[in-house]
Amino acid sequence: QDLMFSIENSLEFDVVENANFAWAHNFGHKGLQDVNSIADFWSWMRLGLLPLVVQPSWPYSEDYPPALGTDAYEGTNYGRPTGPSQWAFDQYDLQAPIRNDYLRHSRLIGGIKLHQTVAEASKASCIFPTSVDRGLMEAWLGKPCMPSSEGVLTPELHHSKSFTEQTRQEWLLPEIDSMDEMRRALLDMEDGCSHAAALGQLQTCRCVTCRSQSPRQPLVDEQTKRLEIAFVTYNAQYGSYSYVGTNIFFNRGGHMHKHVNVMSAWADVLARPLPELVPVLLAGAFWLLTLLKVACSEVAEIVSVARGAKEGVWKALKEDYLSPWNMVDWISIGIGGLLVIVLVEAQMKVRTANASFEQMMDASTRAREGTVMRQEYQELTHAFFTDVEAMVLAEETFRYILFFYPSILMLRLFKSFSAQARLSIVTKTLRRATEDLIHFFIVFGCVFSCFVINAILFFGQDLEDFCTWPRALNACFRAMFGEWDFTKMQEIGLIKAQIWFWSFMLLVVLILLNMLLALILDAYTEEKARARNAQSLIDQTFDMYRRFRQFRRGERVRLNDIWDAFEKEYNGDIKSMLADERLIKVNFLTNHVDKLQAKQAKRTLENSLAKHEGDIEAEITEAHRLKKIRDAAAHIESRSANMLRELEFMASRVQFYDRMQAPGDPEYDFHFGGEDRSATEASQEAVNQTVSDLSQEICGLFVGNLKQIEVWQDNFERQQNELHGLVAEMQIMVRQQA
Incomplete structure (x- = not known):
């Protein structure tokens, strides 16, 4: 990219800064950006661009003839220097400057193309007031x-970048025509061959388009929508083509926008020194193999899920395979494959352009010898320009598609980060804050859109940055982050600028943006608190190294081997394996996994249980804890109400039995009678015992629930204290930065 920038910047700078007109003695006072009329364009083209691009003689410094002395100056003028027009440098086959040399190290290929698009003229397209007679307005x-x-x-x-409605085209061919002939051709384009027609020499007019028009009219007129002056250069120092297009847009307000676009492409990506080429080829091969490996892994996973499907393949894929991370993998595979296809297509276009370039070099050699016809040379030049334009556009397309690939790789990196507790804090923070962010951005979008509309209404008619919805949206977004031009706003109206700017800063920047930061920091604080005891990346790396050494010594087995043993037990049905909730003991592991020692089995089970409990605890949010507390309180209240109803029923039955008089009744004596006590005493004792049992049960349940609530409350208070501590630290940092 640095070499391409060097080439393109040099070409663009030269066209913009050095193609000058409005000459006074030795100085051209106007450049491309001063072209504001059709007459200015022809002056710039004839006096500025053409002498700049086509330089048949060696240039000399300012006031060169007078500096040689009076004798050298006599009989000459400033426009005809006394120095040599060409130089024979060492190791040069031809004298410099060689025909079509440009900027010392580039070579103009073919010629200069002038092509344009024109609008269709129609009276029906004119817009008149409906209250005025249309015929009168047209007249x-x-x-x-x-x-x-x-x-x-x-x-x-x-x-x-490209022309889609080309209607007028002319060529200037420096290897066929002299400088004077090309200047006369530009004059013919400017006057539409009217001078040649007046002399009765229309066939001598060098403007092909103008010769065929009737009535006579210039090449560039009021119908012109866009005009491009294009030429192609080849830089042999770097081995690159450059398509230089100077575009002039004629809007219907009367203004002419100027824009120079330089598009470049390598003539051969393999034409590089071997030390530079080998790393690039190795990196490309490694990337391609990695892409194929990812594709094969995804296909293997799909096949595995399909084979283990019990209720239909599509349902299994939907439930067990489709996930955001797998979609990211397939998108990266798709973009990678598309890059390969576009790269191959671009290289094919490069080969086509190189073949056309070879024909142009042969034609150029024959032009020096005077053995090529103008029509043949122009056709070859037209074909070469077409191939080069297709080549540079294909290269642009490749770079645009390549732009998306690092973004997808970034998402894949987040997938990798999710495997480590400390690295996954960012993704977990965004996941935890997603629900709040959705609701926030609904409000933010409405408020922001209102300010964008206000900006369009206030400033759109006077400032280009606010004249359309996309531009105003971008300008407001930039203003939200501190980039604005209040001076231009103030020129529109101080009161309007103050009203909009103050309200935007207060509501959007100071309030909404800080609310957004608070939402994210709240979620980040929770995730950071959960990961405070998590293993760091360095410790995990040392553990992996320790496990590797123990495995090499035969002191442990890999965790993959334990997984494979369970997968074999379930015949590859991973879904059923993960859904099984049976408890596993140490001896079960040592019996089912070959070479697994009891010490490692115990440690693995302990770590797995701790990880399982930690995952369950991590899924419980403050809202879930509060919901559990409310559910537990409601359950206690319901149980208490049921107990009260049972007590009331028992009390009513006791009162009923108290009122019963059945002395000598065998059934009564069996239930309520006894030795040394009356039936009434037996009934009271039974009731007291029942009430005591119920009271103990209620008390135990209530105490257990209160203890659980107390534990949840302690956790909640501890997290709140940590949050307050973090907020206090942030406040201290903000004060220090202020």
């Missing part, structure tokens, strides 16, 4: 309208 206007959407606003890079 008053006296000409048709030519609508165009080109150049309404300042053009962007993609606006000048």
Whole structure:
């Protein structure tokens, strides 16, 4: 990219800064950005760009002839230096400057192309007030309208990449025509061959398009929508083609937007020194193998899920395979495959352009010898320009697609980070805050959209940054992060600028943005508190190294071997294996896993149980804890109400039996009678015992629930204290930075 930037920046700078016109003695006072009319364009083209690109003689410094002395200056003028027009340098086959040399190290290929698009002229496209007679308005206007959407606003890079409606085209061929002939050709384009026609020498006019028009009209007129002056260079120092297009957009407000677009591509990516080429090829091969490995792994996983399906393949894939991370993997595979296809297509276009370049070199050699016809040379040049344009556009497409690949790789990195507790804090924070963020962004989007609409209404007619919805949206987003131009806003109106700017800063920046940070920090604090006892990446690395050494010594087995033993027991049905909730003991592991020692089996079970309990605890949020407390309190209240109803029923039965008089009744004596006590005493004792048992049960249940609530409350208070401590630390840091 650095080499491409060097080439493209040099070409663009030269066209913008050094193609000058409006000459006074030795200085051209105007450049490309001063072209504001059709007459300015032809002056810039004839006096600025053409002498800049086509330099048949060696340039000399300012006031070179007078500096040689009076004798050397006599009989000469400044426009004809006395120095040699060409130099024979060491190891040069031809004298410099060689025909079509440009910027010393580049070579102009073919010529200069002028092509444009024009709008269709029609009186029906004119817009008049409905209350005024249309025929009268058309007679008053006296000409048709030519609508165009080109150049309404300042053009962007993609606006000048390719032509889709080319209607007028002319060529300047430096290897066929002399400088004077090319200047006369530009004059013919400017006056539309009218001078040649007036002399009765129309066939001598060098503007092909103008010769065929009737009535006579210049090449560039009021119908022109977009005009491009293009030429192609080849830089042999770096081995690259460059398509230089100077675009002029004619908007219907009367302004002419100027934009220089330089698109480059390598002539051969393999034409590099071996020390530079080998690392690139190795990296490319490694990337391709990695991409194939990921694709094979995903296909193998799909096959495994399909084979283990019990209720249909599609249902199994939906439940057991489809997940955001797997979708990220497939998107990365798709973009990687698309990159390979586009790269191959781009290289094919490079080969086509190189073949056309070879024909152009042969034609250029024959042009020096005067053995090539102008028509043949122009056709070859046209074909070469077409191939080069297709090549650089294919290279642009490849870079655009390549732009998305690192973004997908970033998501895959997050997938890898989720395997480590400390590295997964960011993803877990976003996952925990997702629900709150959705609701926040609904409010934020509504408020922000209202401010964007207000900005369009306030500033859109006077400032380009606010004249359309996308531009205003971007300008407001930039203002939200501190990049604004209040001076321009103030020029529109101080009161309007103050009203909008103050309200935007207070509501969006100071309130909503800080609320967003608070939401994210709240979720981050919770996740950081959960991961405070998690193993760090360094400790995990040492553990992996320790396990590897113990495995090499035969002191332990790999965790993969334990997994494989369970998978074999369930015949590869991983879903059933993970759903099984049976408890496992040490001897079970040692009996089912080959070479597993009891010490490792015990440690593995302890770590697994701790991890399982930690995962369950991590899934419980404060909202879940409060819900559990409310559910437990409601359950206690319901049980207490049931007990009270039972007590009331028992009390009513006791009163009933107290009122019963059945002396000598065998059934009564069996239940309530006894030695040394009356039936009434036996009934009271039974009731007291029942009430005592129920009271103890209620008390035990109540005490157990209160203890659980107390534990939850302690955890909640501890997390609150940690949060307050973090907030206090942040406040101290903010004060220190302020």
